[in-house]
Each structure stands twice: as structure tokens, then as C-alpha cells.
Amino acid sequence: VSATIEQSTPAGILRSALADAGVFANAGEARAWIFDSARRQPQRVTSIPFAQLERWGFEPATGDLVHSSGKFFRVTGVHVRRELGRPAEWEQPIVDQPEIGILGIVAREIDGVLHLLMQAKLEPGNPLGVQLSPTVQATRSNYTQVHQGNRPLYLDYFVEPGRGYVLVDELQWEHGSAFLRKRNRNVVLLVDGHVPVEEGFAWFTLAQLKALLGEANLVSMDARTVIACLSMVDGRRGEAAIEHEVARCSEFGAAVLRSLATLRAASTDEELHAWLTWLKCNHHLNVRRAGLSGIKGWRRTDTEIVSDGGSMFKIVAVDVASASREVTRWTQPMIAACAPGTIGFLVTEIGGVLHALLRARSEPGTPDVVILGPTAQSALGFEPDGDEAIEMVLHPRSGARLRYAAAQSEEGGRFYQTVSEYRIVELDHGEDLAISPDCRWLTFRQIQEMLRYGLIGVEARSLLSCLALR
Amino acid sequence: VSATIEQSTPAGILRSALADAGVFANAGEARAWIFDSARRQPQRVTSIPFAQLERWGFEPATGDLVHSSGKFFRVTGVHVRRELGRPAEWEQPIVDQPEIGILGIVAREIDGVLHLLMQAKLEPGNPLGVQLSPTVQATRSNYTQVHQGNRPLYLDYFVEPGRGYVLVDELQWEHGSAFLRKRNRNVVLLVDGHVPVEEGFAWFTLAQLKALLGEANLVSMDARTVIACLSMVDGRRGEAAIEHEVARCSEFGAAVLRSLATLRAASTDEELHAWLTWLKCNHHLNVRRAGLSGIKGWRRTDTEIVSDGGSMFKIVAVDVASASREVTRWTQPMIAACAPGTIGFLVTEIGGVLHALLRARSEPGTPDVVILGPTAQSALGFEPDGDEAIEMVLHPRSGARLRYAAAQSEEGGRFYQTVSEYRIVELDHGEDLAISPDCRWLTFRQIQEMLRYGLIGVEARSLLSCLALR
Numbered sequence A, B: 001v002s003a004t005i006e007q008s009t010p011a012g013i014l015r016s017a018l019a020d021a022g023v024f025a026n027a028g029e030a031r032a033w034i035f036d037s038a039r040r041q042p043q044r045v046t047s048i049p050f051a052q053l054e055r056w057g058f059e060p061a062t063g064d065l066v067h068s069s070g071k072f073f074r075v076t077g078v079h080v081r082r083e084l085g086r087p088a089e090w091e092q093p094i095v096d097q098p099e100i101g102i103l104g105i106v107a108r109e110i111d112g113v114l115h116l117l118m119q120a121k122l123e124p125g126n127p128l129g130v131q132l133s134p135t136v137q138a139t140r141s142n143y144t145q146v147h148q149g150n151r152p153l154y155l156d157y158f159v160e161p162g163r164g165y166v167l168v169d170e171l172q173w174e175h176g177s178a179f180l181r182k183r184n185r186n187v188v189l190l191v192d193g194h195v196p197v198e199e200g201f202a203w204f205t206l207a208q209l210k211a212l213l214g215e216a217n218l219v220s221m222d223a224r225t226v227i228a229c230l231s232m233v234d235g236r237r238g239e240a241a242i243e244h245e246v247a248r249c250s251e252f253g254a255a256v257l258r259s260l261a262t263l264r265a266a267s268t269d270e271e272l273h274a275w276l277t278w279l280k281c282n283h284h285l286n287v288r289r290a291g292l293s294g295i296k297g298w299r300r301t302d303t304e305i306v307s308d309g310g311s312m313f314k315i316v317a318v319d320v321a322s323a324s325r326e327v328t329r330w331t332q333p334m335i336a337a338c339a340p341g342t343i344g345f346l347v348t349e350i351g352g353v354l355h356a357l358l359r360a361r362s363e364p365g366t367p368d369v370v371i372l373g374p375t376a377q378s379a380l381g382f383e384p385d386g387d388e389a390i391e392m393v394l395h396p397r398s399g400a401r402l403r404y405a406a407a408q409s410e411e412g413g414r415f416y417q418t419v420s421e422y423r424i425v426e427l428d429h430g431e432d433l434a435i436s437p438d439c440r441w442l443t444f445r446q447i448q449e450m451l452r453y454g455l456i457g458v459e460a461r462s463l464l465s466c467l468a469l470r
Helices: A003-017 A027-040 A140-144 A206-212 A221-229 A251-261 A269-282 A388-394 A444-452 A458-465 B003-017 B027-040 B140-144 B206-212 B221-229 B238-242 B251-261 B269-282 B388-394 B444-452 B458-465
Strands: A043-048 A056-058 A065-067 A074-082 A089-096 A101-110 A113-122 A130-133 A136-138 A165-173 A183-190 A201-205 A285-290 A298-300 A304-307 A313-322 A329-337 A341-350 A353-361 A371-373 A401-409 A419-427 A439-443 B043-048 B056-058 B065-067 B074-082 B089-096 B101-110 B113-122 B130-133 B136-138 B165-173 B183-190 B201-204 B285-290 B298-300 B304-307 B313-322 B329-337 B341-350 B353-361 B371-373 B401-409 B419-427 B439-443
Touching (some): A003 A165, A027 A201, A027 A206, A183 A221, A221 A444, A269 A439, A353 A444, A371 A458, A388 A419, A439 A444, B003 B165, B003 B206, B101 B221, B221 B401, B221 B458, B238 B251, B341 B458, B371 B458, B419 B458, B444 B458
Parallel strands (some): A341 A419
Antiparallel strands (some): A043 A313, A065 A074, B074 B089, B101 B113, B113 B130, B298 B304, B341 B353, B353 B371, B353 B439, B401 B419
16 A cells, blocks of 8 residues: 555655756756757758658548658548537548657656656757657657667656556647547656666756746647646645645745645536536537548648638648757648637636636547636637637736736647747636636636546646746 | 535435435335335336337348437447457447436435435336336436426426536446447436425435345436445545544445545555556557448347347347336337346455455447446456456355345346346455456545546446445
8 A cells, every 4th residue: 555655746746846956956057958958959940832741642532631651640621510619610620640649757856856857859840949848759650660770768667567656647638629539648757766867858846847837938738738737736635735835835826736735616526527517418519520622611722721711720831850850851741820829727716715717618629528728718729709708818907917928839740830828817806707608717626636537628738837836 | 615515515425324214214114115116107018029119120221220210229230349358359239329318316405314316217127117216317308308298307406507506417428338338417416495206206315225225126227326426425535534434334334434535545546547548548449330230240030139149138129018107108129138147346455445346348338448347247248257356256265255245237228127146245365366457456435536537337336336334
């Protein structure tokens, strides 16, 4: 019975979230290391016409954009009908990549503080070239090609049993607006003993990562989703577990921490389940596959597949040259947002406990009718208009406090320079706001519990990872 | 902030689970009421050839057994390939009923004790004709046909918002061996004030229901699955919450209650998630629809559709006559098991905490690769052989204690006289048993938490509902 370890790990994660100093003396040193890594990994990414894609082409029967090996992914089309959200019906391109990838972080205690081994990883779509990424990012194709000599570093920790103590090991869903039910395995493994640090890798405390998340585009979406899965407080232990740490937090960080620890909430857990049940019972989501050439409202030029209205996103092609990756030149299709988005939580104290306003969304890639997302999400997909809560995030009124704001980009292996402003806006008396039936105020404990069961979408997970305690 | 109510409801449920006396003075009186109800609702069910079905027939294109209205359900076929369990590939008939039904129980405090309003409901497949069933059992077709005058009694509690305090409101999956991804809304609503008690309905304490579950076939599967969703202990509050009640339990009931309350466990919650993640990442389940006439290994006679091997189940047709239902005569197809099954948990104390051995199963109707079931389940589907844990349930060795044993039937509206022996077998030092990778020991707190998120199958939920504290 491993009760002792179980009880101590959220506490260890919390201590790491408060540790400004670690292997890097501070976040500034950590930041310098990223920029240094970026300089050592130059990359040239050029937009090209689809005709210049190598081994990628449009499949005659369907019009789908596919790789000649049948591997990687496929850009296909879907027809969507939904009963939650507007528009109620449309067609769009979507990425079909049925594999479950691994997003794995190796963790270790160094001088008594939990550190995470992160990689300065180059991706074609990244705004700065490199971003801090998980120790391992691997698709099944990656790691089953053992004999081709490009097995990812540190992979064995995540595919061999018993290599460490499990802090996180969950399946989490990707962007439902752009992927057809794609999910990844999010893993954090606490390892005992020496771990070799390869070129391009370094140890960070959670506080350092959260400090870097305060800046634009330094930490990848893949890293953000894994970080969001880490529980800093065991919600079952309550407020006693955080008593001593609250004093070391910023005012807002303390409110977040208390919200993670308390059982008090505006809605009971049963009421939240009842709400999810109501959403699932009373709203259909119907997604029918159609070939990419068969979808209405989109046109293909030599260089892009774009919607007639120009909204949502477009499909483009790029040529990538990089001396530092195992493959030094390749071409691939990518998704590119048509405009920078805004992704934000409205938060407020209700009965002295910080709550965030989550909105249920039905997207083409949503596995079970709805998934919970941020209050506002005007990125890649559609956003309902005329909702006061969304307005409050996009144009905070006077008196509202901007608790977090930074540009963060989506996954740079699939999304080309796709950046959104991530925001957390705090209101006084937010509970007086008229909210629509697809929204509910949740405490951070309630969000963290639902997250563990795959009910929180990637945009909301990204925002959660940005919450700093200091 | 409704913290006070939230904290008090599991305690109220626990008190009800210990209350032998209620509106009925004891379980014996409650039992007499069921048999009296059975006498007042005679029913005649006769096996008939398929040709005598009215408004049901075999669709020419597919061979599917369908109703001429297109409503109710459809018996179709599937081809199944799976990587978890043997056989790895087969074809079978399956029921396709895409609607989400309501299984709703109205609850009320009477003289300070929580009571559940149950119905003595007649169903053609029930061994004794009537069984104690939820207050409301309704499909969407039932409750949207408002103008046809057969709107179910008490339905409004469950379709109108705000009629009570939510104790349970979750979607739960039906038999994956016989239904194609069918789920129901399981609801318990705590109502304040007077509730009229209609003919055929009565109030029961949870202890009385659990006493009746100690006997064969008195409580329906639909009632069992809802009862299993009721949390007697808030797992987050720990052992302090149950201190005073343990003394009022039987020896085994006390062990169950402590297991529901403690955070100690053989595996951490994170390890259990990692196990589920491993199962989902490394085992495919592929279910392809095929017409009923297109499935191999099955033949249709005048009176049944049966597999060549004779195993699994068969499809039959019945004629039903009953004076007490709103429709007094009808015919319908039903599923009938070919032999009585056994459904059982192996339980053992590990580190002083009671654990049950759950087995992950991949069935044609399983929504996401695996769902957790009992240790042994030789009912309707296949059962792997050669597993010591299964042997231990089917043929308990000397020294093993049979903590529960009773025949219980599956849902009588679809399953014809389909009865299994439900069993809980306790071993000493069960943790020394060699178990296969599809099995894990869980505490009852861990099971209850996963149950809330739809990860526990209907057979295991049935067994959990049978656990009595007295």
C-alpha cells in the first residue's frame, strides 16, 4: 500500500510550483538557455504551392491530402451538424491522424525539488523556432521504427513498464476544431537515480516553467497540456494540505491554490455531472466524413485551401530546412489560423472561492457530444456572439483585472504560426452575470478532477497550465 | 455555495443504508408488498415463431429484425475484432437502440430517513413478473409522445429543471455484449415536500433494498444500476465520516464501508489511470456493422436465432398479455441467455483494506476500447478460461468466504428469463494470486470514483448495488 508516496507527490509538485530556483538559478537563466538553444538550431520554413509537396498529394477519389506512405496524417473533410452552438451546420477540412501519440515528461527530485526534463524542440510552425517541449514527443510510427535508427531519446521510460513512479498517465483530447478525435497519452514519470541530460535538454522547476509561460511562445502546447495534468493539490485532502504554502503565493496564486484545495463550490459535483448529462442527452452532434474535394464553402488555390468566408483556418504547404533535425529537409501540409485568436477564462470569487467559467463545446472532433472549454475561444473554430461573458474576456470592462495575458502558439508540427492571446480576466461579482445554459462556474478542484477523465479540452488545459502561484 | 448540503447527502445515503425500518417496518414487509403487487399484475408470456410477431419483421436488405414504425430497437449484426480477450474475432447479433433512456428514482426524507420511491414493474422477461424498479423508466419515444396519454408517471421530476436536489445524474453504459453502445441516464433526485404515491409504488430505505437484493430476482437491473451510483461515503472526506457508523455494520459491511472511505490502496489512482491508458493505447477494438443476415456462425430457425456452437445468447420472439399495463397485449423479440451465468467479484484485504479484483473487458458495445467489469463474467458473452481468479469465483476453494450469492436477472424488457448467479467471494491473501494484465485490485472508493465517469460496466455496477452494510 503506497499511501505515503501518493500523499507526498501532490505536495512535491506544489513545492516545485513555488521553487523559483533549481538547476537554473532563476527563470531568467532558464529563458537564456531557450534562446541560446534557438540560436543553435536555425530553421528555414517557406510557404510553397501544393504542387511542390514531396510525397504528399491529393488522392484522386476523395481529394484528401495524403502522404504516399499512408503514414503521418491525412487532411480530409467533414460535414458537421450540431445542436449546441452556432452555426448549426457546416463543412470543413479536418486532420485525421488516428494514432495515439506520447507526450512524456521525465521528472526527478534534484536537491529535494521536483524538476521536469524539458527539450528545446524545433518545429516548423513555432513562432521562435524552438519551444520548451516534453522530454518525449512521439507518434506510434516514430517509436515502432526501431531499426531505422531514429528512436526518440528517453522513449524507453514511457514504453517499458516500471521505469518510474506515475505522476500522470492519461489520454487527453487534441483540438476538436481541427482534428478528428485525436488524443495523446500525457505522461509524467518520477524517476529515481541518474538521468543523463542530452544536448538540447534541461531540468526546470514547475515555477520556472510557469514563469516562462508568462511570456509569449516559449513553452509548447504539448508541454502545456502535460503540465496541466499535474495536480498541485490532492483535492481529497482539502485545505489543510496547503496551509503553509499559501503565504508564499501571490494574491491571485493563493486564490488559485485555495480553489484547488477546497470542497466548497457554487455547484455540487453532482450538479455539474447533471449538467453534462443534460448537455449530452439533449444535443446531438453528427459528424459525417466527406472527401476533401466534396466539402462545400471551401476552395483550393495553388497554395491554400481556404473557406469562402475567410474565417476559421486554412490548409497550406511548407518546405522546411533545418540542420539540427535527423531529417534535414522535408515538405508538409500545415494548418494556419486566418487571424490571431483569443482564448480566455473569466474568473470570479463566489462565496470567497475562485471559480472559472467553463463553456461546453460541440466541435467536429469532440468524442462525446461536448467537451469543456474556456469562456471565450475565438480561435480556429467559430465563436457564438452576443454573450456577455465572451465580451468580458475580449473587452474587459473597467474594474476587471487581467490576471494573465500572453500569446501562446498551438502545436508547431501541425499548426503554422498559429498564435492566440491567452487571457484570464477576473471580475468582481461575476456570479451576477447572465450566463447561457452551456456555461457553468467551476472551482479549480472541480476542473482538475474532470480533467483527469478527459472532459477538459486542450484550449482550457493550455490556459490552466499558465496559472502561476508566485 | 451549497457546501453544507453536499456534505450532508452522502451521510444521509449512508444512514438510509443502515435503516432497517422505514415506511415499511422491515424488509419482510417490503418483500410481502412486492409479492402482493405481483399477484395483482398477472402476465402471460408465450414463445412464438418470428412469423407471428406483429409489426416486427426481417428487413429484406439487411435481414435485421425491425419494427415497422422504425422505433423501439433493431436487432442487427456486428463483426468484432479485439486485441484484449479471446476469441479475437467473431460475428454476432446485437441490439441497436440509439436512444438514451431515463432510469430515475425520486428520493425523499421521511421521518429523517432517506427513502427511495420504487415501482413494482411488470416486464415480460422477469422471472417473477414484477420487480422493484426505478420510479421512472422511460425511453425518449415514451416521454416525447405526450399527446398519446401514456406519459409515464413522475416523469416531470426528471425532465423539468429544478424539481429537486441532484444526488445522482450520470450516463451509464448498458451490456456491451448485447447492446451497441447503449447508455441510460441514471438519476436520483431528492425532493422536498409531498410526493403522491401512486398504485404500484412504495417508499423503501436503502437498507431494505439491499436486504431484498440478498434474495433472487426481486430488484431489477435498472434499479441496481441506479442504486450503484449512490455514494454512501464522500471519498474525499476520509475515514472520519464513517467512524460512528462502522459499529452498526456487519463485519463484511464494515470492511466495505472502510474501503469506500479510505485513501489507502494497493495502487495509486494515477497507477490505475496509467493501466487504463495502457489498455487503450495497446489494444484495438474494431466493431463493424453487418446485416443480421450477413453474420457467420449463426442460423435462424422459425423460433430463434442461435449460434452454431450454442454459446452466448439467442434471439427469440414472445407474445405478452397483461391486464395491468396500458397496452394489454403485444409481441416483441427478446434476447435469451443459453444458460444461467455467473457474475462475481473476488475480494481480499490488502494492507487491511478491502479490494475487489476488476477485469477490463473489450465487448462489441464497449464505447472506448475497454470498460471495467467483475472478476468473472460467464454471462451472455465469452469468458477467458485458464485464469485462476475466475476459477476462484466459479469454484471457491476451501477457506474462501462467500460474502454474497443470489440469482439476479438482466433487464426484463429486453432479456427473457436471463438470470445469473451474482457472487462476492472473499479470499485471504488474494494479493498473492497470479493475476493477468487485464486485472487490477481496486478499493471501493476507487471503483465508486471511476463509476461516476462511466468506466464501470453494468455487470460490475449490479454487483456493487448488492453490497449490504448490515
